[in-house]
Amino acid sequence: MSSITSAAEAATRPSPHRPVRRRRPLRTVLARIPALAAVGLLLIVVVGPLVWLLLGSFKTQREFLEQPVWALPQQWSFDNYVQAWTTGNFAQYLGNSALTVLPALFLMLLLGSMAGFALEVLVWKGRGTVLLLFLAGIMVPTQLILLPLFTVYFQTGLTGSLWPLFITYTATGLPLTVFLMATYFRAVPREVFEAATLDGAGIVRSFFLVGLPMVRNALLTVGLVQFFFFWNDLLIALTFTNSTDLRTLQVGLLNFTGQFGSIEYGPLFAAICLNVFGMLVIYLLLNQRVQKGLTAGSVKG
Amino acid sequence: MNPLLGDRRSTMILVGPALLVYSLVMLVPVVWSLGYTFFEGNAIVGFSFVGLQNFGDLLGDTKVHDALWFTLKYALVITIGQVAIGYLLSLLYVFVLRRSSSIVRTLVFFPVVLPTVAVGLLFQQLFAIAPQNGLVNSFLNVFGAESVDWFGDGASAFLVIAIMDIWRSMGFYGVLLYAGLVDIPEEVLESARMDGATGWKLVRSIVVPLSAPVLVSALIFSINGTLKVFDSVLALTNGGPGTSTSPLTILMFQTSFTNGQYGYGSSIALLLTMICLVVTVFIFRASRRDLTKG
Numbered sequence: 001m002s003s004i005t006s007a008a009e010a011a012t013r014p015s016p017h018r019p020v021r022r023r024r025p026l027r028t029v030l031a032r033i034p035a036l037a038a039v040g041l042l043l044i045v046v047v048g049p050l051v052w053l054l055l056g057s058f059k060t061q062r063e064f065l066e067q068p069v070w071a072l073p074q075q076w077s078f079d080n081y082v083q084a085w086t087t088g089n090f091a092q093y094l095g096n097s098a099l100t101v102l103p104a105l106f107l108m109l110l111l112g113s114m115a116g117f118a119l120e121v122l123v124w125k126g127r128g129t130v131l132l133l134f135l136a137g138i139m140v141p142t143q144l145i146l147l148p149l150f151t152v153y154f155q156t157g158l159t160g161s162l163w164p165l166f167i168t169y170t171a172t173g174l175p176l177t178v179f180l181m182a183t184y185f186r187a188v189p190r191e192v193f194e195a196a197t198l199d200g201a202g203i204v205r206s207f208f209l210v211g212l213p214m215v216r217n218a219l220l221t222v223g224l225v226q227f228f229f230f231w232n233d234l235l236i237a238l239t240f241t242n243s244t245d246l247r248t249l250q251v252g253l254l255n256f257t258g259q260f261g262s263i264e265y266g267p268l269f270a271a272i273c274l275n276v277f278g279m280l281v282i283y284l285l286l287n288q289r290v291q292k293g294l295t296a297g298s299v300k301g
Numbered sequence: 302m303n304p305l306l307g308d309r310r311s312t313m314i315l316v317g318p319a320l321l322v323y324s325l326v327m328l329v330p331v332v333w334s335l336g337y338t339f340f341e342g343n344a345i346v347g348f349s350f351v352g353l354q355n356f357g358d359l360l361g362d363t364k365v366h367d368a369l370w371f372t373l374k375y376a377l378v379i380t381i382g383q384v385a386i387g388y389l390l391s392l393l394y395v396f397v398l399r400r401s402s403s404i405v406r407t408l409v410f411f412p413v414v415l416p417t418v419a420v421g422l423l424f425q426q427l428f429a430i431a432p433q434n435g436l437v438n439s440f441l442n443v444f445g446a447e448s449v450d451w452f453g454d455g456a457s458a459f460l461v462i463a464i465m466d467i468w469r470s471m472g473f474y475g476v477l478l479y480a481g482l483v484d485i486p487e488e489v490l491e492s493a494r495m496d497g498a499t500g501w502k503l504v505r506s507i508v509v510p511l512s513a514p515v516l517v518s519a520l521i522f523s524i525n526g527t528l529k530v531f532d533s534v535l536a537l538t539n540g541g542p543g544t545s546t547s548p549l550t551i552l553m554f555q556t557s558f559t560n561g562q563y564g565y566g567s568s569i570a571l572l573l574t575m576i577c578l579v580v581t582v583f584i585f586r587a588s589r590r591d592l593t594k595g
Contacts, residue, residue, distance in 0.1 A: 032397070035393070035397045038393065039393070039397075039398070039405060042390075042393075042405070042409065043405070043408060043409075045468070046408055046409050046411070046412065046468070046472075047408065048436075049423060049424075049427055049436070049468075052427070052436055053423055056426070064433060065432055065433055068439065069433065069434060069435060069436050069439045070436070070439065111318050111319040111322060112319060114314075114315040114316070114318065114319060115315065115316045115318075115319035115320065117315060118311075118312050118315035118316035119316065121306060122306050122307065122308075122311070122312050122315070123306050123307040124307060124309065124312045130316065130320065133320075133323075133328070134323065137323060137327050137328075139577070139578070139581075140327060140331055140574070141529050141570065141573060141574055141577065142529075143529070143550060143553055143554075143569075143570040143573060143574075144330070144331055144334050144567075144570045144571065144573075144574055145326070145327055145330035145331060145334060146557070146570075147330075147334060147337060147344075147557055147563045147566060147567055147570075148329070148330035148333035148334050148337070149326065149330055150344060151344040151563075154344045154345070155344070167326060168326065170322060170326075171322050171323055171325075171326030171327055172326070172327065174319055174322065174323045174327075175323065175327075178319060190306070193306060194306065197306065202311070203306065203308050203311035203312075203315075204311050204314050204315065207315060228414055231416070232414075232415075232416040232417060232418075232532075234417065234418055234531065234532040234535065234536070235531050235532070235550075235554075238554075239554075239558070249416070250416055250417075250418045250532075253416070253418045253419060253422065254418050254535070254536060256422075265426075268422065268426075269426070272419045272422050272423055275415075275416050275418075275419040276415055276416075276419050276423075279414050279415055279416070280411070282414075283411055283414050287407050287410070287411075290410075290414060291406070291407070291410055291476050294413065294414075294473065295473070295476055295477045295480060
């Protein structure tokens with residue numbers, strides 16, 4: 001596992017393979033053409049569907065049914081987006097997703113970093129066992145815990161609110177968070193905390209005042225990784241949302257075609273677009289961190 | 302031992318809440334779920350003890366056999382596809398694009414962060430045939446080929462699922478494996494080149510063995526993810542046509558929530574968990590043996 005985390009750190013380092021700059025003979029230039037063609041094809045395959053999606057989101061139903069699929073939209077109107085947002089209940093779904101994912105992220109990071117700190121920095125009997133217990137959670141498939149949770153939420157009357165989602169996200173995110181935070185605390189010299197404790201801060205206070213600020217980069221990375229897991233989650237959301245009012249963005253999108261009876265292509269494309277390009281904004285701002293974080297999170301199995 | 306950082310009360314305050322939440326919401330349900338496998342019924346109508354009947358049913362149920370077969374086939378094909386194409390990408394990044402690979406890496410990685418449901422619906426439209434051809438069928442028509450009803454039978458639906466999941470995840474494996482390749486010291490490659498190893502020979506005899514550990518972790522990660530596939534199949538084909546593309550996860554979901562059979566659903570979930578464990582241990586041990594041999 002340590003090989004993965006160190007490898008992930010290397011992902012953002014500039015490559016050590018320095019090509020020596022010298023005049024290339026014509027033969028090597030020609031030899032590069034197949035490779036460059038491969039790159040071009042690769043980019044078309046990756047970007048093409050997304051461009052097609054964006055174009056489609058501006059088309060009218062008529063254009064969808066009568067024009068060839070690669071025709072450009074006749075006018076750039078945002079009607080489809082308005083329809084997806086209002087008739088498609090998108091505003092509410094977005095609210096539900098934000099209301100469950102963001103508080104769950106916050107609580108998970110708080111509890112996870114506290115536990116990670118205690119497991120890595122503090123000295124106590126049984127910490128090896130507890131760390132192993134948390135690691136075991138990384139292997140547990142969500143399917144195995146859904147039914148008991150459903151029973152409990154049903155019997156305690158939490159079904160019918162957003163609480164089941166919030167609680168389940170927080171807990172299922174903990175194992176990976178604890179594991180990653182413990183790894184990050186390993187890099188902080190113990191003397192820092194010893195000094196803080198000697199100065200009379202107390203261990204809990206020195207965690208909040210000294211420990212947390214030192215790993216704030218790690219918090220952002222782990223938070224980002226878990227954000228993608230929670231935000232894109234379908235299984236948990238599908239299980240615990242038993243009414244239209246509770247649907248998250250993903251469940252809403254899955255049921256989107258049902259909202260209108262027959263398929264309205266424009267609003268459907270606009271709805272997919274909102275989902276896709278919302279992520280694009282986050283990705284453009286933080287792509288290095290996302291790549292590094294998600295590959296480091298690959299211990300999650 | 303360090304008395305300064307060994308206060309019991311502080312330890313409890315820091316590790317207690319996480320351990321409590323984790324135990325209540327994950328550990329207890331796992332044990333509870335194992336208990337369910339001996340019962341039938343659900344949360345609403347109540348439960349009754351049936352002993353080992355659920356496991357007996359599991360052995361003889363053709364639906365389970367089909368779902369198991371699909372899950373294994375899917376996991377095998379997608380894992381090989383993801384890791385192989387990811388590896389080709391990482392070779393492309395390191396040996397062809399070199400320092401200018403950053404922008405390509407970033408672009409190809411982008412689909413990884415997209416919601417699976419959104420990608421599933423997009424691919425439904427890309428491969429659509431009615432009422433209007435999608436991009437893929439239109440493309441086929443240009444070359445004089447007939448439109449294909451991609452979601453009309455299990456085999457072609459499987460192909461679309463495979464294409465979609467590889468499209469979605471190849472950037473991830475590209476970056477993961479790239480990180481392993483970058484760690485290979487330049488001197489090793491240089492001396493191999495001097496010994497006359499170039500192109501595929503260099504890759505096969507030097508690069509692949511040296512990146513074996515990260516390849517193994519990519520394999521383990523990929524097989525664990527693909528055995529548990531749910532979102533992409535649900536969004537793209539909903540297990541259809543019929544149940545021809547239903548993996549164990551979808552069967553478990555339907556058994557539990559559509560049919561209300563919690564006990565049987567838990568047995569299917571347990572079967573899935575055991576498969577994941579066995580496969581992981583198997584790959585891990587196989588790779589360890591190979592490493593000590595070489």
